[in-house]
Amino acid sequence: xxxxxVDAYYLPPDIKKQVxxxxxxxxxGKEVTIHLTIPLVNRALVETLANHLKKNRKQYLARLPIEQxxxxxxEASRKWLDRNYPFRDLALKTISTITGFSREVVEASIDxxxxxxxxEDIWKALxxxxxxxxxxxxxxxxxxxxxxxxxxGPELIISIFSENIPALPHLLFMRSALVKAxxxxxxxxxxxxFAPLYLKTIEEIDPEMxxxxxxxxxxxxxxxxxxxxxxxxxxxxLFGGVExxxxxxxxxPRRIKTLIHGHKLGFGVIGRKRLSRQGLDELATAVAxxxxxxxxxxxLAPHIYxxxxxxxxxxxxxxxxxxxxxxxxxLRMPRGKLSxxxxxxxxxxRATYExxxxxxxxxxxxxSPRGTDWTVTYEKDPGIFSxxxxxxxxxVYSVKDIFQIPPAIQSIGPxxxxxxxxxxxxxxKDFVRTLGELGxxxxxxxxxxxxxxMMWHHDGxxxxxxxxxWCDVEKKDEIEEMELKKGR
Amino acid sequence: xxxxxxxxxxxxxxxxxxxxKGMDYQDIEAxxxxxxxxxxxxxxxxxxxxxxxxxxGVNPENISSWDQIPALPTDVFKVMELTMLPSHSVRTFMTSxxxxxxxxxxxxxxxxxxxxxDATIYEAASAFLFPDRVMTTILIIAPSPEIIPHMIMAYGxxxxxxxxxxxxxxxxxxxxxxxxxxxxxELRRSEAEGLPITICGGSFGxxxxxxxxxxxxxxxxxxxxxxxxxxxxxxxxSREVKREEFVKDxxxxxxxxxxxxxxxxxxxxxxxxxxxxxxxNFHKGLNIPKAKVxxxxxxxxxxxPDALEPLPPGETGLLRHFDLANRGHILAVQTDDLGRVTxxxxxxxxRSKEGEARGCSxxxxxxxxxxxxR
Numbered sequence: 001x002x003x004x005x006v007d008a009y010y011l012p013p014d015i016k017k018q019v020x021x022x023x024x025x026x027x028x029g030k031e032v033t034i035h036l037t038i039p040l041v042n043r044a045l046v047e048t049l050a051n052h053l054k055k056n057r058k059q060y061l062a063r064l065p066i067e068q069x070x071x072x073x074x075e076a077s078r079k080w081l082d083r084n085y086p087f088r089d090l091a092l093k094t095i096s097t098i099t100g101f102s103r104e105v106v107e108a109s110i111d112x113x114x115x116x117x118x119x120e121d122i123w124k125a126l127x128x129x130x131x132x133x134x135x136x137x138x139x140x141x142x143x144x145x146x147x148x149x150x151x152x153g154p155e156l157i158i159s160i161f162s163e164n165i166p167a168l169p170h171l172l173f174m175r176s177a178l179v180k181a182x183x184x185x186x187x188x189x190x191x192x193x194f195a196p197l198y199l200k201t202i203e204e205i206d207p208e209m210x211x212x213x214x215x216x217x218x219x220x221x222x223x224x225x226x227x228x229x230x231x232x233x234x235x236x237x238l239f240g241g242v243e244x245x246x247x248x249x250x251x252x253p254r255r256i257k258t259l260i261h262g263h264k265l266g267f268g269v270i271g272r273k274r275l276s277r278q279g280l281d282e283l284a285t286a287v288a289x290x291x292x293x294x295x296x297x298x299x300l301a302p303h304i305y306x307x308x309x310x311x312x313x314x315x316x317x318x319x320x321x322x323x324x325x326x327x328x329x330x331l332r333m334p335r336g337k338l339s340x341x342x343x344x345x346x347x348x349x350r351a352t353y354e355x356x357x358x359x360x361x362x363x364x365x366x367x368s369p370r371g372t373d374w375t376v377t378y379e380k381d382p383g384i385f386s387x388x389x390x391x392x393x394x395x396v397y398s399v400k401d402i403f404q405i406p407p408a409i410q411s412i413g414p415x416x417x418x419x420x421x422x423x424x425x426x427x428x429k430d431f432v433r434t435l436g437e438l439g440x441x442x443x444x445x446x447x448x449x450x451x452x453x454m455m456w457h458h459d460g461x462x463x464x465x466x467x468x469x470w471c472d473v474e475k476k477d478e479i480e481e482m483e484l485k486k487g488r
Numbered sequence: 489x490x491x492x493x494x495x496x497x498x499x500x501x502x503x504x505x506x507x508x509k510g511m512d513y514q515d516i517e518a519x520x521x522x523x524x525x526x527x528x529x530x531x532x533x534x535x536x537x538x539x540x541x542x543x544x545g546v547n548p549e550n551i552s553s554w555d556q557i558p559a560l561p562t563d564v565f566k567v568m569e570l571t572m573l574p575s576h577s578v579r580t581f582m583t584s585x586x587x588x589x590x591x592x593x594x595x596x597x598x599x600x601x602x603x604x605x606d607a608t609i610y611e612a613a614s615a616f617l618f619p620d621r622v623m624t625t626i627l628i629i630a631p632s633p634e635i636i637p638h639m640i641m642a643y644g645x646x647x648x649x650x651x652x653x654x655x656x657x658x659x660x661x662x663x664x665x666x667x668x669x670x671x672x673x674e675l676r677r678s679e680a681e682g683l684p685i686t687i688c689g690g691s692f693g694x695x696x697x698x699x700x701x702x703x704x705x706x707x708x709x710x711x712x713x714x715x716x717x718x719x720x721x722x723x724x725x726s727r728e729v730k731r732e733e734f735v736k737d738x739x740x741x742x743x744x745x746x747x748x749x750x751x752x753x754x755x756x757x758x759x760x761x762x763x764x765x766x767x768x769n770f771h772k773g774l775n776i777p778k779a780k781v782x783x784x785x786x787x788x789x790x791x792x793p794d795a796l797e798p799l800p801p802g803e804t805g806l807l808r809h810f811d812l813a814n815r816g817h818i819l820a821v822q823t824d825d826l827g828r829v830t831x832x833x834x835x836x837x838x839r840s841k842e843g844e845a846r847g848c849s850x851x852x853x854x855x856x857x858x859x860x861x862r
Contacts, residue, residue: 338794347822348561354540387851390849
C-alpha cells in the first residue's frame with residue numbers, strides 16, 4: 001500500500017524552522033494511507049507568524065504591481081488544470097481519502113474552481129468591483145472625483161474555514177493576494193490539505209509572495225489561539241455554520257472588520273415552457289449536475305427544484321428523467337462515502353416518502369438502485385422549504401405557478417444564495433426581480449449552479465472591494481492643472 | 489367499543505403467556521412462530537405496510553424467520569398512523585424532540601397491545617430493576633401521565649410505581665415544574681429511616697438534580713439497596729464518557745454504587761424496554777460485561793447503514809429491533825441509533841444523526857434551529 005506524507009499546514013520557509021513539535025493523523029484509504037503532519041500550534045507561534053507575514057507583505061507584496069500578482073495567480077491555476085501536475089495528483093489522492101469524496105468529485109471541483117480563476121476573469125472581477133485595478137498600485141486619476149484615488153488592502157487577513165469544500169480556501173488566498181494583504185488561514189478539520197498544496201504552488205512561482213501566506217490547522221474552540229489570532233489581523237473572514245460563526249464572532253475585537261460567509265441554501269426553478277420533450281434529457285442532465293457536484297455539500301447546491309405544471313412534460317415525468325440522469329452521472333462521478341448518520345438520515349427520509357407514496361399520496365420516491373447513492377423525490381409544493389439531507393438527495397416540488405414559490409421562501413431570505421432559473425417565457429424577468437428582492441445572491445441556469453464566476457458578488461457582497469480602504473485626493477485646482485498639462 | 493377480532497385476541501394470549509414466562513425463558517422456535525404470526529396479522533391489517541412488504545417481495549407465505557420481516561424506519565411514524573386497528577386505539581404516544589406536532593412520531597395502542605406493554609414493563613423491571621424483589625418508594629423525576637398523557641416514559645414509570653412502589657411513591661414534576669424540595673425531603677427521610685429508595689427519570693432530569701446538589705452543596709448517603717433508573721441518554725460528547733460521569737455523580741451525590749445505577753433504553757416506537765444488566769449481574773453474582781439485554785420476546789440486529797443489510801455480531805451499525813409486544817403496530821423497527829451486538833445483548837452509542845455539517849450548505853438541523861428562533 002502506498003503511503004503518502006502530506007502537510008496539513010503551510011508556513012513560509014524562514015519561519016518553518018521555528019516549529020519543532022508536530023503530531024500525525026493517519027487516514028486509511030482503499031489504495032493509499034495518508035499521513036498528515038500537523039504542527040502543534042500555540043499562542044506564541046500564531047503571534048510570531050502574524051508579525052512575520054505582515055513584515056514580508058510590507059517588504060514585497062504591498063509593492064508588487066497588480067499585473068504581476070495576477071500573473072502569478074493565473075499561472076498557479078494553469079498548473080492545477082494540468083492533468084500531469086504532481087500536486088494535482090497528490091491532492092486527488094489525499095482529499096478523496098480524507099473527505100470520502102470520490103476522486104472524480106474532487107477532480108471536477110478542482111477543475112471548476114481553477115477554470116474560474118484565470119487571468120481574464122481576475123481582471124474582470126477587479127474591474128467589476130473597483131473599476132480600475134491600478135488603484136491598487138498607486139494613486140490614479142478618477143474622473144468622477146476629479147481627483148486621485150488609491151485603494152489599500154489590509155495588512156493581514158485572518159480566515160477561518162470550517163467546511164471541507166476543497167477549493168474555498170484557495171479563493172481566499174487569491175483574494176488576499178489581489179488586495180495585497182498577507183493571509184493566515186485556519187483550515188477545516190475535514191479537509192486540511194488543499195490550501196497548503198496550493199500555497200506550495202505559489203511558492204514554486206513566486207517564493208516571495210508565498211512568504212506572505214500561511215495555513216494552520218487545529219481543532220476549533222482553542223480559545224487562547226483564536227483570541228491571539230483575531231488580535232493580529234485587521235480583517236477576519238469567517239466561513240461556517242450559523243452557530244460556529246456566531247461563537248467565533250464573539251471573539252473578534254470590534255475594531256476588526258469581519259466578513260461572514262455562513263451556511264446558505266440553493267434551489268432551482270423550471271417553468272412550464274422549458275418542460276418539452278425535446279431537450280428533456282439535456283435539462284435533466286444539467287439538474288443532475290447541480291445536485292451531484294461536491295455531492296451537494298456546497299452552499300451553491302440546490303436542496304429543492306421547483307417544477308411548474310402545465311408543460312409538455314409533467315413534473316413527475318421530469319423526475320423520471322432526472323432519476324435516469326442521476327444514475328448516469330453517478331456511474332461517471334460516483335458519490336462519496338457517507339457517515340452512518342448521513343446514510344441513516346437518507347434511509348429514514350426515503351421511507352417517509354415511500355410510505356406516503358404507498359398510501360396513495362401524490363408523492364414519488366425514486367431511489368438509486370443501490371444503497372443511498374442518490375435520491376429524487378416528488379411531491380406537490382408543501383409551501384415550506386424543507387432542506388435536503390444532501391449527498392445527492394433532491395426534492396422536486398411541483399407548483400401550479402412559479403409565483404407560488406416566493407411567498408414560501410420569503411422567511412428564509414437571508415439564507416438564500418444560489419438559484420437556477422429556467423422559466424422560458426416573458427415571466428422570467430419579473431421572477432428574477434422577485435428572487436433578487438427576496439435575498440437570492442446569484443441566479444443562473446440549470447447545470448451552472450456549481451460554477452460561479454470570479455465576478456460573482458459572493459454571498460451578495462463585493463468580496464474584493466469589501467476588503468479595501470480608500471484614500472482620495474480632492475485638490476481640485478491643482479489636479480485640473482495637472483490634467484491640463486497632461487492633455488497638452 | 490367492539491371486541492378485538494378473535495385472531496388478534498388469540499395471538500395476544502399467546503404473546504402474553506410468552507412474556508409472562510419471564511426473562512429466563514428462552515424458546516427460539518416459539519419466538520419465531522409468534523413473530524411470524526404477528527407479522528402475518530400486521531401484513532393483513534395495515535395496507536400501507538403490506539404494500540411496503542410486497543414491493544420487497546415479502547409476504548407471510550414466503551418467509552420463515554423473524555429476521556426476514558421487513559423493518560420500518562422510525563421516521564415513518566411521523567408521517568402516518570401505522571396501527572393495526574385504528575378504531576380500537578385507546579392510547580396514543582408521541583415522540584418528543586421537535587416543537588412541530590406534525591413532525592412528532594405517533595404510535596397508538598389498542599387494549600390488547602397495551603396489555604402486552606404492561607406485561608413487558610413488569611417482567612423486565614422484575615429482572616433488571618428489582619431482581620432482589622424489594623418494594624421501595626419510587627420517586628420519579630418526570631411529569632405524571634395526567635400531565636403528559638402522550639409521553640411513553642411517563643406511562644411506563646407510572647406502571648413501575650403501581651407494580652413495585654410503596655404508597656409514598658410519586659411523580660416530582662408538576663405543573664409548576666420540578667419539585668426539587670420534595671425530592672430533597674424524601675431523600676433525607678430515606679436516610680433517616682434507613683429505607684432504600686428508587687429514583688427514576690430521564691437522564692437529563694438527574695443531571696439537573698446533580699447540578700442543584702452541586703450548587704447547594706448537598707450530599708446524600710442513601711441506604712443500601714437504593715437505586716437509580718435513568719432513561720434516555722446524553723447528546724454530544726461520547727455516550728460512554730457521559731455515562732461514567734453520570735455514575736460517578738450518583739455515587740458522589742446520592743451514595744448509590746455503580747451496580748445500582750441502571751440505564752434504560754425506551755422508545756416510543758418500541759413497546760418493550762431494554763435495560764442494562766448491571767444490577768441483575770450484581771445480584772446474581774455474574775461477572776459478565778455490561779450490555780443492554782434483549783428480553784426473550786425481543787431481538788436486535790445491527791445493519792449496515794448504507795445497504796441496510798445485517799452485519800455480523802460485533803460490528804457497528806444501525807440497531808434494528810423486533811418486539812412481539814409491538815403486535816398492535818409494526819413488529820420490526822429500524823432505528824437511527826448506532827450500536828453493536830455483543831454476546832450479552834447490545835451496546836448503543838447514540839443517535840447516528842448527530843453529526844457536523846461537512847460542507848457549507850445549510851443542514852436540516854440548522855434550519856430547524858432557525859425556524860425555532862423565530
